[in-house]
Amino acid sequence: MKRLSSHQVFCTFLRGWTALVLAxxxxxxxxxxxxxxxTSRLNILWEGFTLRWYAEVWGHAxxxxxxxxxLVIAGxxxxxxxxxxxxxxxxxxxxxxxxxxxxxTLVGVPVLMPEIVMGASLLVLFxxxxxxxxxxxxxxxxxxFCFPFVLLAVQARLAGLDPGLEEAALDLGATPLRAFWLxxxxxxxxxxxxxxxxxxxxxxxxxxxxxxxxxxxxTTLPLRIFGxxxxxxxxxxxxxxxxFIAATIAVVVISERLQKTPRPPAA
Amino acid sequence: MTDLVQASPGTARLPRFTGxxxxxxxxxxxxxxxxxxxxxxxxxxxxxxxxxxxxxxxFTLENYRRAADPVYLAVFGRSVAYAAITTAICAVLAYxxxxxxxxTRAPWRGRLLLLVMIPFWTSFLIRTYAWITILKSEGxxxxxxxxxxxxxxxxxxxxxxxxxxxxxxxxxxxxxxxPIYGSAEKLDPALIEAAHDLGCGPWQxxxxxxxxxxxxxxxxxxxxxxxxxxxxxxxxDLMGGARVPLIxxxxxDQFVGQARDKPFGAALAVIFMAxxxxxxxLWQRRTEGRVA
Numbered sequence: 093m094k095r096l097s098s099h100q101v102f103c104t105f106l107r108g109w110t111a112l113v114l115a116x117x118x119x120x121x122x123x124x125x126x127x128x129x130x131t132s133r134l135n136i137l138w139e140g141f142t143l144r145w146y147a148e149v150w151g152h153a154x155x156x157x158x159x160x161x162x163l164v165i166a167g168x169x170x171x172x173x174x175x176x177x178x179x180x181x182x183x184x185x186x187x188x189x190x191x192x193x194x195x196x197t198l199v200g201v202p203v204l205m206p207e208i209v210m211g212a213s214l215l216v217l218f219x220x221x222x223x224x225x226x227x228x229x230x231x232x233x234x235x236x237f238c239f240p241f242v243l244l245a246v247q248a249r250l251a252g253l254d255p256g257l258e259e260a261a262l263d264l265g266a267t268p269l270r271a272f273w274l275x276x277x278x279x280x281x282x283x284x285x286x287x288x289x290x291x292x293x294x295x296x297x298x299x300x301x302x303x304x305x306x307x308x309x310x311t312t313l314p315l316r317i318f319g320x321x322x323x324x325x326x327x328x329x330x331x332x333x334x335x336f337i338a339a340t341i342a343v344v345v346i347s348e349r350l351q352k353t354p355r356p357p358a359a
Numbered sequence: 360m361t362d363l364v365q366a367s368p369g370t371a372r373l374p375r376f377t378g379x380x381x382x383x384x385x386x387x388x389x390x391x392x393x394x395x396x397x398x399x400x401x402x403x404x405x406x407x408x409x410x411x412x413x414x415x416x417x418f419t420l421e422n423y424r425r426a427a428d429p430v431y432l433a434v435f436g437r438s439v440a441y442a443a444i445t446t447a448i449c450a451v452l453a454y455x456x457x458x459x460x461x462x463t464r465a466p467w468r469g470r471l472l473l474l475v476m477i478p479f480w481t482s483f484l485i486r487t488y489a490w491i492t493i494l495k496s497e498g499x500x501x502x503x504x505x506x507x508x509x510x511x512x513x514x515x516x517x518x519x520x521x522x523x524x525x526x527x528x529x530x531x532x533x534x535x536x537x538p539i540y541g542s543a544e545k546l547d548p549a550l551i552e553a554a555h556d557l558g559c560g561p562w563q564x565x566x567x568x569x570x571x572x573x574x575x576x577x578x579x580x581x582x583x584x585x586x587x588x589x590x591x592x593x594x595x596d597l598m599g600g601a602r603v604p605l606i607x608x609x610x611x612d613q614f615v616g617q618a619r620d621k622p623f624g625a626a627l628a629v630i631f632m633a634x635x636x637x638x639x640x641l642w643q644r645r646t647e648g649r650v651a
Contacts, residue, residue, distance in 0.1 A: 213396035
């Protein structure tokens, strides 16, 4: 009897702790969301419901320009990351060669390396090459830290893939390229899409590396938000944040669904 | 094998000409944008700056000597201390959550996990802004306290060391929960039952079975919180103002801010990178030792 009760105490403690931590994680987000609909500019008292701040975001030319920049940069980054990450994962999976271990370690470096070191090192690279900062440098930086995530997602799926699939395609007369395109890529699609969504989200959200590699013309939405947040409170930022979080929720839910789809039966 | 990218199974073969050609873009990208920048950073750190602020390539240890100045040592120390406090708070907050998640059954586990995943993927900038709206002197908390006459004048909540640590904890907590969960999920429930049968209470079996067996997850979480927290300048900028500069703020200032001393910034970044490499090496050795 005593053991049961101490077990219950333990379970209650765990549940309560989890609830508190989740409340800590979501409370500020909820506050942000609620007050993004508040008429009052100084958001202390609830005065009434409005969509004014959302309209203001829409009408704010510099923010919209930065949003366009971010979308273009994230779009290009995603395409490049998918190509580099998918092909890279497949080639690392298919081939065994000297230096493969070094390549694998290097792929992990941008994932783990402190962002500030990455930003600083890319900045000195562009400075040494006398390459002016702008769209190109931001895209290069973003691809560098995004494609490893695609590669990791794809390689996780490759690990569960029947190695006989490619062989069967080759035996039936497909060229390696056709076998890759018609057999392997369809099997990898959920991982590719999930990786692409994560690359897009990472690129849309990134501040630190972008801060080092962007120019005023190629400024991104997070950099603008950073600038505005430093100045002070602004209900427009609440609205913008809510839009950002809503987009993130959509991406995470979709990518979770995709990763859950049953894998093709392994050998 | 503790690389993030796993080695392939036995089906892999040696590349021929086309294989090498296809591997080239990946190798070139990694060399051009991961290896080369790091090397240039090291070269810069031994260089000098002329009167116009341009970088002159010489061999000097001046930048490193300057980095050892008590002023910067104090900043370094503060950064490491804040990151360590943040990591410790995150670990304490995260453990019970990760363990609960791992013990929750199917439909709810996914839902709860999603509640951790979404903040994990949401820009820390936006999540930090959420706290600014709450803590600022004309923000929500002060407004509430003033409205209820609990206080007479707004409290200075933002721009304090506490606010910086709060911001760091809030930003990095999901990065601690998820790896510990990853470890806890793999734990064989029979081990807990065995501990129970051998007379361990739940608290004791948590401390003596769960904690030691989920150490790899904790180690990964520490890597994902401690290292980035040291260099994070945006949160200390937003939550600490200029009053609580961390090493990230100093480095940032040398490259894009007012100080504009790239060689000195490079030296600080190299020191930071060396610290990271050391931690990463220790971490790898530890996890490798566990797997073996």
